[in-house]
Amino acid sequence: MAALVIGHMNPDTDSITAAIACADLLKKLGKDVVPAAQGEPTPETKFVLDKFGLTAPQVVNDVAGKDIYLVDFSDLAQAPKGMDSACVKGIVDHHKLGDVTTAAPLDAWIWAVGCTGTVLKNMYDFYGVEIPKNIAGAMLCAILSDTVIFKSPTCTDADKKAVEALAKIAGVADVKALGMEMFKVKSAVDGASMHDLVFRDYKDFDMNGNKVGIGQLEVVDLSLLDNVKAGLQAEIAKVKSEGRHSVFLLLTDIMKEGSEMLIVSDDPSVVKKAFGVEPKGNSVWLDGVMSRKKQVVPNFEKAFK
Amino acid sequence: MAALVIGHMNPDTDSITAAIACADLLKKLGKDVVPAAQGEPTPETKFVLDKFGLTAPQVVNDVAGKDIYLVDFSDLAQAPKGMDSACVKGIVDHHKLGDVTTAAPLDAWIWAVGCTGTVLKNMYDFYGVEIPKNIAGAMLCAILSDTVIFKSPTCTDADKKAVEALAKIAGVADVKALGMEMFKVKSAVDGASMHDLVFRDYKDFDMNGNKVGIGQLEVVDLSLLDNVKAGLQAEIAKVKSEGRHSVFLLLTDIMKEGSEMLIVSDDPSVVKKAFGVEPKGNSVWLDGVMSRKKQVVPNFEKAFK
Numbered sequence: 001m002a003a004l005v006i007g008h009m010n011p012d013t014d015s016i017t018a019a020i021a022c023a024d025l026l027k028k029l030g031k032d033v034v035p036a037a038q039g040e041p042t043p044e045t046k047f048v049l050d051k052f053g054l055t056a057p058q059v060v061n062d063v064a065g066k067d068i069y070l071v072d073f074s075d076l077a078q079a080p081k082g083m084d085s086a087c088v089k090g091i092v093d094h095h096k097l098g099d100v101t102t103a104a105p106l107d108a109w110i111w112a113v114g115c116t117g118t119v120l121k122n123m124y125d126f127y128g129v130e131i132p133k134n135i136a137g138a139m140l141c142a143i144l145s146d147t148v149i150f151k152s153p154t155c156t157d158a159d160k161k162a163v164e165a166l167a168k169i170a171g172v173a174d175v176k177a178l179g180m181e182m183f184k185v186k187s188a189v190d191g192a193s194m195h196d197l198v199f200r201d202y203k204d205f206d207m208n209g210n211k212v213g214i215g216q217l218e219v220v221d222l223s224l225l226d227n228v229k230a231g232l233q234a235e236i237a238k239v240k241s242e243g244r245h246s247v248f249l250l251l252t253d254i255m256k257e258g259s260e261m262l263i264v265s266d267d268p269s270v271v272k273k274a275f276g277v278e279p280k281g282n283s284v285w286l287d288g289v290m291s292r293k294k295q296v297v298p299n300f301e302k303a304f305k
Numbered sequence: 306m307a308a309l310v311i312g313h314m315n316p317d318t319d320s321i322t323a324a325i326a327c328a329d330l331l332k333k334l335g336k337d338v339v340p341a342a343q344g345e346p347t348p349e350t351k352f353v354l355d356k357f358g359l360t361a362p363q364v365v366n367d368v369a370g371k372d373i374y375l376v377d378f379s380d381l382a383q384a385p386k387g388m389d390s391a392c393v394k395g396i397v398d399h400h401k402l403g404d405v406t407t408a409a410p411l412d413a414w415i416w417a418v419g420c421t422g423t424v425l426k427n428m429y430d431f432y433g434v435e436i437p438k439n440i441a442g443a444m445l446c447a448i449l450s451d452t453v454i455f456k457s458p459t460c461t462d463a464d465k466k467a468v469e470a471l472a473k474i475a476g477v478a479d480v481k482a483l484g485m486e487m488f489k490v491k492s493a494v495d496g497a498s499m500h501d502l503v504f505r506d507y508k509d510f511d512m513n514g515n516k517v518g519i520g521q522l523e524v525v526d527l528s529l530l531d532n533v534k535a536g537l538q539a540e541i542a543k544v545k546s547e548g549r550h551s552v553f554l555l556l557t558d559i560m561k562e563g564s565e566m567l568i569v570s571d572d573p574s575v576v577k578k579a580f581g582v583e584p585k586g587n588s589v590w591l592d593g594v595m596s597r598k599k600q601v602v603p604n605f606e607k608a609f610k
Contacts, residue, residue, distance in 0.1 A: 096411065100402065105459075
């Protein structure tokens with residue numbers, strides 16, 4: 001039985017393209033693997049897959065008894081069902097180290113860079129495996145997405161170097177133009193349900209025993225969300241009522257480089273504790289905050305201690 | 306304040322030489338770090354440090370409030386005091402993924418190879434940093450020790466390749482002779498207390514909520530231990546009485562390629578569950594079993610489920 005290479009819940013572009021790239025690399029290293037995903041691609045990811053002629057990975061929500069490789073996460077809260085009896089053979093990630101543990105040695109490449117795609121680019125090089133042109137294009141887009149076209153504080157020199165090399169392989173002449181084209185697709189909210197928007201890029205975390213959900217919508221201009229803000233606030237209240245301590249939704253303006261955070265919490269004081277800013281009503285503007293991973297999760301982790 | 310590069314409790318040769326090598330590499334990459342260890346070197350490690358003119362790292366047993374890099378482990382049970390308030394910046398390891406978690410992204414290189422020294426050799430190469438001659442010699446010995454001179458089932462091609470390259474750098478002509486010289490030092494039990502022998506290479510594990518200690522003594526001939534076996538059995542009973550479910554001590558004969566395991570447990574049936582062999586009294590011969598990591602811990606993890 002082929003092992004699965006699978007990303008986190010509510011898959012984003014990195015999670016899906018990393019599963020495709022990692023499976024390609026592992027196959028070329030002689031492993032029997034297939035890419036998988038815990039859901040359908042978002043509009044942004046669809047744009048990327050279509051652009052480079054790639055197929056979305058099969059959707060898998062239960063990994064009981066299977067051999068698996070995790071990409072783009074190491075938290076059980078973001079894992080599929082059946083992890084108790086799955087065997088994690090490897091992890092490629094760029095987040096904080098989560099609570100996944102294994103019973104046997106594994107291959108884990110977890111780097112403090114902006115995107116799993118950057119780690120994978122280095123793994124291809126390390127193993128001396130050539131990156132297919134279309135997969136290079138998809139990895140490139142994942143890095144542009146995760147680093148918000150290099151604007152995010154998570155962006156490192158390694159990410160920029162990887163983008164430069166991947167652009168050459170993929171034959172992309174203007175990476176910033178490609179990034180903007182992708183973020184315009186990402187900004188489109190027309191026709192999407194409130195539920196879809198909240199969960200488009202959403203993750204649950206265990207913070208000192210409290211279940212905390214944090215979603216993020218990135219747009220090229222915050223005014224695009226004016227008409228849906230009230231609906232989003234009502235939707236996160238619903239999500240919180242399903243047994244969570246808090247749900248936060250970051251509405252990130254990638255041009256203004258900051259985020260409005262919508263708040264629903266059993267203890268809203270964690271927001272001031274985390275960011276030093278007093279919310280106005282149910283929301284707060286966080287200037288310069290663009291990265292959930294680097295600027296939001298660590299601050300909340302401390303505030304919840 | 307310099308960050309600490311530190312290995313597991315009851316440090317073995319890999320744990321100490323990996324701290325030295327990893328600190329050397331990180332320093333050359335511009336980080337402010339110093340090597341540390343959770344205890345004094347064993348006779349084997351002392352032999353290695355003396356042979357290559359290296360100094361034992363400072364002993365540190367509390368890392369509260371410090372930035373740390375972990376080498377050769379990722380289990381909290383093997384960590385120093387103060388982990389709650391320490392910040393883990395990186396991990397280099399070759400074991401199963403333990404329960405250490407972080408609040409922020411980190412650099413983790415965790416590979417399913419025979420020794421942390423092998424991962425570090427590849428990291429030096431990846432970053433294009435030259436390995437100092439004496440550190441190469443120490444890394445070489447760590448790999449020979451962890452892989453029992455290539456005989457352990459944990460030994461991979463990557464380990465053999467690393468040894469070959471490190472031997473050239475260190476100017477070691479006959480690696481097997483060096484390995485045997487080291488294992489003869491390791492086999493010496495005269496003058497050591499029973500406590501020292503049990504803890505010479507000892508680790509605690511959390512197995513499904515049970516605290517389980519597993520020690521290992523490797524000797525070139527099991528008959529060297531005839532005079533101390535009763536004393537060792539009494540000593541592990543004492544260690545068990547300090548709040549553990551079980552303590553197992555592997556007496557490994559590296560020439561016969563197997564281990565006699567001394568047993569003290571609240572539920573001795575886990576041994577048959579784990580290995581399919583019925584113990585005789587308080588011990589059992591496990592033919593071909595040389596690796597705690599690959600052949601003992603995973604079997605017990607399953608047996609305790």
